[in-house]
Amino acid sequence: MKKKAKIDQNHFWGYLMVAPTIIGLLALNVYPFLQTIYLSFTNAKVFGKYKFVGLSNYMKMITSEEFLRATWNTILFCILTVPLGVLLALVVAVLLNAKIKGKTAFRAIFFLPMVVAPAAVAMVWKWMFNAEYGIINTVFHTHVDWITDPNVVIITVAIVAIWSAIGYDAVLLLSGIQNVSKSYYEAAGLDGCSKIQQFWYITLPMVSPTLFVVLIMRLMASLKVYDLLYMMVGEGNPALGKAQSLIYLFYRESFVSGNRGYASAIVIWTVLLIGVVTLLQFLGQKKWVNYEV
Amino acid sequence: MKKNRGMSVGMTYAALIIGSVIMIFPFVWMLLTAFKTNAEVMQIPPTILPANWNLDSFVKATDLLPFGNLYINTILLIVGRVICAVVFCSMAGYAFAKLNFKGKNFLFTLVIVQQMIPGQIFIIPQYQMIAKLGASNTLFALIFPGIVSAFGTFFLRQAYLGIPDEVGEAAYLDGCNRWQTFIKVMAPLTKASVAALSVFTAVFAYTDLMWPMIVNTDINATTLSAGLSSLNGQFSTNYPVLMAGSLLAMLPMVALYLLFQKQFIEGVAMTGGK
Numbered sequence: 001m002k003k004k005a006k007i008d009q010n011h012f013w014g015y016l017m018v019a020p021t022i023i024g025l026l027a028l029n030v031y032p033f034l035q036t037i038y039l040s041f042t043n044a045k046v047f048g049k050y051k052f053v054g055l056s057n058y059m060k061m062i063t064s065e066e067f068l069r070a071t072w073n074t075i076l077f078c079i080l081t082v083p084l085g086v087l088l089a090l091v092v093a094v095l096l097n098a099k100i101k102g103k104t105a106f107r108a109i110f111f112l113p114m115v116v117a118p119a120a121v122a123m124v125w126k127w128m129f130n131a132e133y134g135i136i137n138t139v140f141h142t143h144v145d146w147i148t149d150p151n152v153v154i155i156t157v158a159i160v161a162i163w164s165a166i167g168y169d170a171v172l173l174l175s176g177i178q179n180v181s182k183s184y185y186e187a188a189g190l191d192g193c194s195k196i197q198q199f200w201y202i203t204l205p206m207v208s209p210t211l212f213v214v215l216i217m218r219l220m221a222s223l224k225v226y227d228l229l230y231m232m233v234g235e236g237n238p239a240l241g242k243a244q245s246l247i248y249l250f251y252r253e254s255f256v257s258g259n260r261g262y263a264s265a266i267v268i269w270t271v272l273l274i275g276v277v278t279l280l281q282f283l284g285q286k287k288w289v290n291y292e293v
Numbered sequence: 294m295k296k297n298r299g300m301s302v303g304m305t306y307a308a309l310i311i312g313s314v315i316m317i318f319p320f321v322w323m324l325l326t327a328f329k330t331n332a333e334v335m336q337i338p339p340t341i342l343p344a345n346w347n348l349d350s351f352v353k354a355t356d357l358l359p360f361g362n363l364y365i366n367t368i369l370l371i372v373g374r375v376i377c378a379v380v381f382c383s384m385a386g387y388a389f390a391k392l393n394f395k396g397k398n399f400l401f402t403l404v405i406v407q408q409m410i411p412g413q414i415f416i417i418p419q420y421q422m423i424a425k426l427g428a429s430n431t432l433f434a435l436i437f438p439g440i441v442s443a444f445g446t447f448f449l450r451q452a453y454l455g456i457p458d459e460v461g462e463a464a465y466l467d468g469c470n471r472w473q474t475f476i477k478v479m480a481p482l483t484k485a486s487v488a489a490l491s492v493f494t495a496v497f498a499y500t501d502l503m504w505p506m507i508v509n510t511d512i513n514a515t516t517l518s519a520g521l522s523s524l525n526g527q528f529s530t531n532y533p534v535l536m537a538g539s540l541l542a543m544l545p546m547v548a549l550y551l552l553f554q555k556q557f558i559e560g561v562a563m564t565g566g567k
Contacts, residue, residue: 013471014394021385022400024441029407032418039417092312098305108554109313112320115550115557117500119521120539124323127532133335135322167316168561175562195301224411227502231525247413254417255507264417271414 040264050261057265067266069241070249071273073154077245078222080158081165086215088162089169094199096170097177107174110167118164122231125160147232150242157228157243164228165221169214176210177203205290212289216281223274226251246270327351327536334532350533351541357528360541362513363520369432370505370516371495374439378494379487381441386449386483387475391461401450407443416503423508430514435505439498445490448564452486453479485563492560499546517542 040057044050061067096107113121128135129146137143146156184202193201204211226247233243235256244252247270254263326334327350328343354360388394389401415438423434456479464478465471480487505519512523524538550557 009471010392011394013475014388014392014397017384017388017392017475018400020381021441021446022403024381025403025407025443027422028419028438028441029410029415029443030403032415032422033410035418035421036414091308095305095309095312098302100302100305100309104554106309106313107558108551109316111558111561112316112547112550114561115496115499115546116320116543117502117518117521117546119502119518119525120323120543121319123521123525123535123539124319124326127326127536128319128322130532133337133339133532135339138337138339163315163319171558171562220411224413227500230502231522234526234529250413251503255420260417267414267417271411274411 036264036267039261040268042261044260044264046258046260053261057262058269060262061265061269066241066244067249070244070246071269073243074223074225074245074247074270074273077154077158077161077225078219080155081161081222082215082218085162085165086169086211086218089166089214090173090211092166092170093173093177094203096174107167107171110170112167113164114168118227119231121160121164122228125156125163126232129156148237148239150239153233153237153239153243157225157232160228160232161222161225165218169218172214173207173210176207180206208289209291212281212285216278219277219281220274223270223277246273323536323540326533327540329533331531331533350531350537353531353534354524354538354541357534358520358524358538359513360520363515363517363542364545366432366435366509366514367499367516367518370435371498373432373436374498375491375494377436377440378442378445378490382445382449382490383480383483383487384475385446386451387453387479389446389450390453391456391458391479392471404443404446408447412438413503416507420507430509430511432514434508435516437508438504439494442494444564445494448490449483449486452483456482488556489560489563492557493564496546496557496561 041052041054042050043053043056092110096103096110126147129137131137131143131145131148134146136146144152146152180203184206185198188198188202224247225245229243229245229248230251233240235252237243246266250263250266250270253259253266325341325343328346328348329340330345330347330349333340333344385404389397389404419438423429423437428434428437460482461474461479464474469477499516500518501516502518502522505516506522509515509519512520515523521538521542524535528534
């Protein structure tokens with residue numbers, strides 16, 4: 001009897017306590033998810049009635065040069081930011097792990113961009129990269145149109161993206177490095193291994209699970225890049241087409257041009273792309289991630 | 294050997310100092326530019342320090358943007374989202390970790406799946422819901438997508454899983470019901486995770502740009518981030534004003550960060566991977 005009451009209490013409180021979250025997720029995520037899929041098969045605009053149009057949004061998409069370029073821009077952005085960004089973050093993490101004074105201060109400095117709105121970050125970099133009066137062209141005696149040259153602009157934004165994320169990734173990697181047992185290094189030191197050998201044969205394999213997490217996260221964030229581009233490469237910039245990412249195109253189609261149906265198809269494609277890339281990473285991890293401790 | 298160590302320490306310092314300069318310089322340049330006049334920033338060669346430290350750009354930025362409203366909206370958005378995340382995610386996290394009820398695994402699968410899907414896919418219908426409710430340009434609209442959090446639920450469930458069952462059982466035998474056990478005994482034990490989730494939620498709400506920009510188009514009803522983007526649109530050639538506006542928008546969060554630096558970094562490291 002006592003036992004049954006206990007189970008019932010479990011049921012009652014269980015449902016009651018998950019109710020807000022489950023109802024919220026159904027209303028705020030599940031329903032919108034299905035609705036977006038549905039919209040992608042319609043000719044929905046901002047107002048008025050819309051009807052089912054089959055796959056025509058998807059057909060329009062794969063024949064649109066703008067869309068194909070946005071897909072390529074997004075992939076190029078990942079290629080530019082992810083490997084270099086994660087590598088630099090790893091270097092910073094290793095440096096921060098050294099026995100030095102002022103570690104906390106250095107860590108705080110590298111982490112700083114994380115708590116600054118990307119809108120503000122983008123504005124100051126846009127100013128520094130200004131072709132005529134920007135400090136970067138002045139100091140390096142260059143004449144690069146960092147923001148308006150279609151062949152350069154994505155590199156410019158990639159630099160800002162790497163700068164923004166380096167401290168965050170370094171903090172995650174540092175916590176991975178600090179979990180490596182000191183005894184490995186002591187043993188390696190006694191065997192006469194150099195610092196570089198220690199990094200290569202101890203730190204890197206031991207930190208590979210964290211590295212994998214950082215890589216996945218950075219890749220997902222880069223595939224969704226939007227705010228830096230929106231702030232640095234606005235409407236009317238001649239380089240927009242060469243810099244526009246998928247999510248930026250999605251934003252412009254849905255909330256500037258009002259093509260909700262077409263925009264839905266774009267965002268579904270983007271999410272599928274993210275899914276496939278993440279899956280490939282998970283399949284590839286067996287080759288290099290070391291889960292044995 | 295000794296000499297070798299000295300050299301490697303020296304190089305570590307050198308690399309970290311160069312890195313720090315690269316990290317800090319943009320903020321210093323923002324500050325210096327904000328105090329210059331528009332004529333001065335267009336001088337060639339440029340000046341490093343402002344000729345006169347004048348506040349005109351700050352005055353102009355506050356004329357152009359209703360900073361008082363933007364601060365209040367941003368703070369209320371952060372408070373609202375943090376309260377929702379802490380309350381709802383704690384309840385659901387506890388239930389998923391410690392209570393047994395029918396359909397639990399199914400419901401938790403729902404949470405996991407939602408956590409993995411990028412949020413942009415929900416935006417058009419979420420926006421349509423707000424429009425249909427006539428709730429555009431309200432605080433409710435700003436908070437709306439963050440009322441519940443699949444990630445937060447998952448994250449706090451982990452925290453509750455880390456508490457031994459015996460702790461809850463002891464409270465239960467002492468006559469607490471499930472709710473009392475949760476509030477009085479279990480929830481206080483997840484303090485560190487709740488703090489981490491709060492920091493994560495606050496930083497995300499503060500830096501998010503697309504949602505406030507589309508849902509609260511009235512400049513008086515939007516957030517600092519979205520306000521800055523409108524300043525960028527209207528005033529794209531007056532860099533001192535843009536820098537002054539950016540500085541005003543970033544100062545509160547940076548001040549909080551400097552005060553609670555350890556909590557920020559550890560919080561983010563804990564929630565890392567999202």
